[in-house]
Amino acid sequence: MNFKLEEIARVSEGHRAALKKLKISTVLDLLYYFPVRYGDTSTATTIDKLVSGAHVAIFGRIIKASTKKAFRSNMPMAEAVVEDDTGKVKCIWFNQAYIAKMYTEGSLVKIEGVISARGKDKDELYFSNPHIESVARVPDAIGDSLFVDGGKESEPPYPIYRESKGITSNWIYHTLQKIFKDENYEKLQDPIPESILTKYNLPSLKTALVWIHAPRNLKHAEAARKRFAFEEIFLLQLERQMERNAVMQFKPYVVDIPQETIDTFTSKFPFELTDGQRKAITDILRDFKSGHPMSRLLHGDVGSGKTAVAAATTYALTMTRPMKDRDTRQSFGHLQTAYMVPTEILAKQHFDSFIKFFQHLPINIGLITGSGCRKFPSKVSSNFRNGNNGSTEISRNQLLKWVANGEIPILIGTHALIQKSVIWKHLGYVVIDEQHRFGTAQRKKLVRKDNSFMPHLLSMTATPIPRTLALTFYGDLDLTVLDEMPHGRKKVITGIVLPKHREEVYEKIRKEIQAGRQAYVICPRIDEADADKSGSLKLRSAVEEMKRLKRDVFPEYNLDVMHSKMTPKEKDLAMKKFSSGATHILVSTSVVEVGVSVENATVMLIEGAERFGLAQLHQLRGRVVRSNHQAYCYVLAENNSDKTVERLKALSTAKNGFELAEYDLALRGAGALTGDKQWGITDIGMEAIRNLRLVESARTEAKMILQSDPDLATHPLLQKELDSRGLSHFE
Ligand code: ADP
Ligand code: MG
Numbered sequence: 001m002n003f004k005l006e007e008i009a010r011v012s013e014g015h016r017a018a019l020k021k022l023k024i025s026t027v028l029d030l031l032y033y034f035p036v037r038y039g040d041t042s043t044a045t046t047i048d049k050l051v052s053g054a055h056v057a058i059f060g061r062i063i064k065a066s067t068k069k070a071f072r073s074n075m076p077m078a079e080a081v082v083e084d085d086t087g088k089v090k091c092i093w094f095n096q097a098y099i100a101k102m103y104t105e106g107s108l109v110k111i112e113g114v115i116s117a118r119g120k121d122k123d124e125l126y127f128s129n130p131h132i133e134s135v136a137r138v139p140d141a142i143g144d145s146l147f148v149d150g151g152k153e154s155e156p157p158y159p160i161y162r163e164s165k166g167i168t169s170n171w172i173y174h175t176l177q178k179i180f181k182d183e184n185y186e187k188l189q190d191p192i193p194e195s196i197l198t199k200y201n202l203p204s205l206k207t208a209l210v211w212i213h214a215p216r217n218l219k220h221a222e223a224a225r226k227r228f229a230f231e232e233i234f235l236l237q238l239e240r241q242m243e244r245n246a247v248m249q250f251k252p253y254v255v256d257i258p259q260e261t262i263d264t265f266t267s268k269f270p271f272e273l274t275d276g277q278r279k280a281i282t283d284i285l286r287d288f289k290s291g292h293p294m295s296r297l298l299h300g301d302v303g304s305g306k307t308a309v310a311a312a313t314t315y316a317l318t319m320t321r322p323m324k325d326r327d328t329r330q331s332f333g334h335l336q337t338a339y340m341v342p343t344e345i346l347a348k349q350h351f352d353s354f355i356k357f358f359q360h361l362p363i364n365i366g367l368i369t370g371s372g373c374r375k376f377p378s379k380v381s382s383n384f385r386n387g388n389n390g391s392t393e394i395s396r397n398q399l400l401k402w403v404a405n406g407e408i409p410i411l412i413g414t415h416a417l418i419q420k421s422v423i424w425k426h427l428g429y430v431v432i433d434e435q436h437r438f439g440t441a442q443r444k445k446l447v448r449k450d451n452s453f454m455p456h457l458l459s460m461t462a463t464p465i466p467r468t469l470a471l472t473f474y475g476d477l478d479l480t481v482l483d484e485m486p487h488g489r490k491k492v493i494t495g496i497v498l499p500k501h502r503e504e505v506y507e508k509i510r511k512e513i514q515a516g517r518q519a520y521v522i523c524p525r526i527d528e529a530d531a532d533k534s535g536s537l538k539l540r541s542a543v544e545e546m547k548r549l550k551r552d553v554f555p556e557y558n559l560d561v562m563h564s565k566m567t568p569k570e571k572d573l574a575m576k577k578f579s580s581g582a583t584h585i586l587v588s589t590s591v592v593e594v595g596v597s598v599e600n601a602t603v604m605l606i607e608g609a610e611r612f613g614l615a616q617l618h619q620l621r622g623r624v625v626r627s628n629h630q631a632y633c634y635v636l637a638e639n640n641s642d643k644t645v646e647r648l649k650a651l652s653t654a655k656n657g658f659e660l661a662e663y664d665l666a667l668r669g670a671g672a673l674t675g676d677k678q679w680g681i682t683d684i685g686m687e688a689i690r691n692l693r694l695v696e697s698a699r700t701e702a703k704m705i706l707q708s709d710p711d712l713a714t715h716p717l718l719q720k721e722l723d724s725r726g727l728s729h730f731e
Contacts (some may be wrong), residue, residue, distance in 0.1 A: 001027040001184055002724065008182055009175040018166030027179055031209050033172065034228070034684060035159035038221060039110060041139045048086035050125050052117035059138040060084035062107045067097040082111055084138065091127040103132060108170045110135045134163065136173030156216050176213050191721040192231060196701050202227040229688035230698055232681065233472055237702035238712075239722055240475035243440040245710060247293050247476075250447065250454030253335050253428040255288035257316040265315045268360060269308060276300070276484040277309050283480045284313045284458065294456035297474050300482030301657050302462045302622025303489070307350060309482070310339065310431045310458065311357040318363050318409045322426040333406030335428035338446070338455070340417045342434050344369045344568045345575050349597060350433070351376070351412045355389050358410070366399050367391070368413035368422070371568055373399040375408065418442060432459045440476075462622070464615040464657030466665050468688075468695040472681070475699060483656070485625075492621055492631045494652045498640050505605050505634045506553050513557060513584050517602040517629065521545065521587045522620055524608035526563040538638055540607045546587035557584040564591050590616065592623055599627040609635040610644045614660040617651060665690060 005011055005019065005027055024030050044057045060082040070077050078093040078100035091111055093099045103109055113130025117123065139155045161169045179185055190197070190205035197204060203211060203223055211224035262281060266273055273281075280298055287294035300306050317335040339354075341347050351367040355376050358365060367374040378392030402408040406425030411417060427446055432438045438459065447454050459477060470479070497505055509519045525541035546561040560583040562574045571591075577583045579598050586592070586601075590612070604624045609617060617635060624631040635651060637644045647667055654660045681689075688694050705715065712719040 001031065001179070001188055003027060005030060005175070009178055014166040015171070018164040021164045022162075022167065027184075030172070030175060031179065031213075032228075033161065034212055034225075035169075036162050036683075037160050038157035038215070038218065039133075039135060039160050040157050041155045043112070044110075044139070046086040047082075047084050047089050050089060050115050052115050052122065052125060055112075055114050057110055057112040058082065058084060058089070059108070059110050059135060060089075061138070062103055062105055062109060063088070065100040065104055067100045070094060082109065089125060089127065091130055091132070093129050093132075096129070099132060103134065107168060108135050108138055109133065133160065134168045134170060135160065136169045156214075157218055157221065159213055159215075173213070180210060180214075189717055191717040192234065193705075193715070193718075196234075197227075200230065200697060202230055225684060225687070226694070229684050229691070230694055232685040233688050233695055233698040234702055235718075235722060236472055236681070236685070237475050237699045238706065238718065241702055241706050242710075242712075242722075244295060244476035245706065247295055247440060247443070247454060250293055250452060252288075252291070252293040252456055253317075253320070253322065253426065253453050254291060255285075255316050255320045255335065255428065255456070257285065257288075257319050259285065261319060262312055262316060266308070266312050269357065271308075271486060273308065273312075274305065274482075274484045274486055276482040277305055277312075280309045280480045280482055281312050283478075284309070285316060287478075288313075288316060288456060293454040294458070295477050296458050296480060297470075297477040298458060298460045298480050298482065299470070300460070300462060301464070301485070302619060303485060303625040304462070304482040305486055306433075306460045306462070306482065307353050308357070310433075310460065311354060313458065314339070314354075314410060314429065314431065315358075317429045318361075320428070322428075333425060334409040335426050336403070336406065336409045336411070336424055337429040337431065338417050338424075338427060339410070339412040339431045340433065340435060340438070341412070341414060344371060344414055345571060346433065347412055347414050348572065348575075351391070352389050354410065354412060355391065359390065363410065364402070364408045365391075366403065366408040366411040366413075368396070368399060368411060368416045369568075370414060370416055371572075372396075375399065375402070418446060420445075424448065426453075427455045428453070430455045430457050432457070434461055434463065435459070462619065462657065464618060464659075464661040466658070466662050466689060468690070468692050471695055471699060472685075472689065488628045489625060490628065490630050492625055492633050494621065494633045494635065496645055496648045496651070497634045497636045499636060499638060502636065505636070508632065508634070509585065509603050509605065510554070512603045512632070516600070518578065518581065518583070518598065518600050519585045520592065520601060520604040520623060521549065521585060522592070522604065522606045523587065523589060524611040526565055526589055539611065542587050542589050545607070549585065549587065554585060558582060559585045559587060562586060562588040562591060564589065590620060592620070597626050598623070600629075601626070602629045603632045603634075605634045605636060607636055608638050609648060610637040610639050614647065614650055614654075614664045615657055617648075618654075618657045618660050621651070 003026060005025065008027055011019070019025065022033065024033055041059070044059060047058055047060065050056065050058070061084070062080050063083045064081040065078070067076060067078050069075065075094055076097040077095065078097050080091045080100065080103065081088055082091060110133050111127055111130045113127050115125050116128045117125050136159050139158060159169065159173060161172045163169060185206070188206055192205070208224040208227045211220040212228065215221035215224070259282070262285065284294065284296065287296060298306055298309060314337040317337045320335045322333065322335055339350060341350055347367060347369050351365065351374065354365050365376045373394055373396050374391045375394050376389070376391040378390055399408070400422060403411055404423040404425060424446070430443065430446060443455070443457060465473070512519060523540045523542040523545050525539050527541045527543040542561050542563050546559050550559045560574050560577055562571060566574070574583070574586070578586045581600060602624050604621060606612070606617060606620060612620070621633040624633060635648050637648060650660060650663050654663060709715055
């Protein structure tokens with residue numbers, strides 16, 4: 001069924017645009033376009049049974065829809081007449097004239113609300129401002145129930161799809177009905193082996209598709225959803241395992257440096273390593289000499305000190321000579337390390353940290369970002385003065401030349417680091433910071449065609465995610481967890497604050513600044529324009545809040561603002577001013593969430609906290625846990641309902657970010673996890689993340705299949721499935 005939708009259904013111009021927007025082009029795409037939920041008909045009645053004052057729902061067809069101005073007030077309004085088998089009823093919406101445009105004549109709708117009455121005898125019934133939604137079909141037997149085999153079976157639930165202008169649930173439903181009747185539908189083959197379906201009691205593909213789009217009851221719909229959730233996780237696991245196997249085929253550079261050498265290096269750090277850091281370094285050193293390319297995930301809460309682990313293991317590479325050249329029997333230079341981070345700010349910050357870790361050694365470190373390149377050490381030693389870090393700006397060409405001939409063994413940067421123009425001499429190690437999408441395809445591009453050495457990979461993340469998601473998303477990586485904070489770190493004091501106590505927080509901020517510290521104020525929006533779009537003017541925006549605070553609250557201090565609409569240069573400048581202490585209070589959006597580290601900042605106020613997931617709040621709070629000063633985080637919710645406050649309290653009680661992620665998942669569903677789009681998993685797949693057993697079974701089955709059939713040679717359907725869904729990254 002991988003052919004164009006046009007071949008089976010009538011697709012008008014209007015439909016085409018909408019389908020494109022929904023990313024549906026083939027029949028199969030539509031079959032996999034699942035309802036977002038199901039409506040039920042239990043509160044529904046028919047038009048002939050309406051009585052004034054009752055709260056009811058009806059199903060019907062719109063036979064007239066128009067906009068007009070209300071009689072006296074001149075207010076724009078929409079009016080529609082809805083008809084079912086038993087009669088007609090009028091509906092009006094004040095101030096919502098657009099409804100008449102959205103629901104045109106012929107649309108099937110569900111109307112729900114309170115019945116009003118007007119006219120002389122109050123006998124003219126109508127709905128005023130009812131809830132309206134388009135439905136796939138008008139249920140058959142409203143009010144009555146169907147008797148099946150003596151048992152009572154209620155009217156089946158009806159599917160509700162995410163609509164787009166030009167496509168209604170109704171159209172989707174009827175097109176699917178056509179597809180189900182098409183002869184090709186019968187030929188649809190199930191990629192999941194039957195033995196697995198039987199083992200986990202999952203419906204077959206054909207059955208599940210019918211059950212999910214046109215269920216007889218909610219149990220069927222649920223069984224179907226479970227099957228598709230399993231399918232998605234299973235395919236993802238297969239893909240990840242295959243990627244892992246593919247990586248294992250390559251040769252790595254063997255890095256065999258004695259532990260003592262590393263210990264000597266780390267003993268120069270300005271702090272004592274934690275046991276967690278030591279163990280992580282040991283894990284990595286073991287992988288380095290194992291003879292296989294390492295694929296490891298270092299999962300550690302914000303501030304747990306992942307950079308130091310990266311630096312210590314990078315040192316091992318710089319102490320290793322590449323294998324001897326076959327012809328000359330000589331070896332030159334050192335193995336190289338690429339350290340990739342998501343933003344320019346972070347690239348600069350890590351460049352600075354690495355300079356501190358390596359400055360006593362004759363090792364060159366390069367920085368490459370979209371807006372320029374630097375190298376350490378500079379030939380001119382005066383560069384160390386004036387607050388400079390001893391590095392110097394160099395041209396991109398010069399830098400690339402030194403990377404290509406191996407003179408720069410450590411290169412830190414943004415995505416610019418893995419572009420084609422960057423040629424490495426002996427790239428042995430890739431460290432990735434918070435880059436969830438860095439996959440095997442990208443990694444393979446770093447392998448030089450002429451020597452086929454696969455660099456070791458260390459992927460680092462602080463993103464608190466539930467275990468199930470980690471198993472799924474990072475299924476191809478070995479895991480090291482840094483579950484311990486540096487010694488002497490004090491727990492952040494977190495306060496859930498009501499808006500009326502905002503002033504007290506300001507006083508606390510003032511006190512910290514007087515003691516020489518700095519502060520963040522986090523706002524959920526960038527500026528007023530941004531607030532307009534979201535329709536919630538109440539939410540504070542960074543730009544306006546900065547002005548207000550400067551004017552009314554902190555006229556004696558320097559305030560600055562940071563948000564994602566600023567250019568990299570502007571952001572860099574704002575960051576520099578804050579790091580140097582010139583700015584006392586940085587008013588920012590959540591752009592500071594990832595990795596930003598200013599040790600002297602010890603207090604944070606988060607406005608509109610209900611807007612953020614717990615895990616995200618935790619990340620934000622991590623910005624003030626960079627030193628051994630006591631830190632404070634004030635979480636202020638505009639909406640201070642008990643439920644919100646209850647949820648936010650988890651910030652003080654949970655042990656770590658992972659626990660908060662589990663909370664989010666349980667309380668608010670998968671959508672609450674930070675940036676769920678970034679995981680490349682559909683909504684249904686994310687639902688599966690709630691189900692540890694399902695994820696583990698999918699993982700086990702994927703492993704078992706690949707053990708006996710590593711290339712899926714005897715599972716052509718699965719292989720095709722991986723290809724056709726674009727899941728596979730294999731070239
Ligand atoms: P993250 O894991 O969030 O990337 P960083 O590597 O940025 O954390 O480290 C956070 C801060 O803690 C840095 O200022 C770093 O120098 C410091 N740090 C790292 N390890 C230790 C340690 N063992 N003891 C004390 N401070 C440490
Ligand atoms: Mg970090």
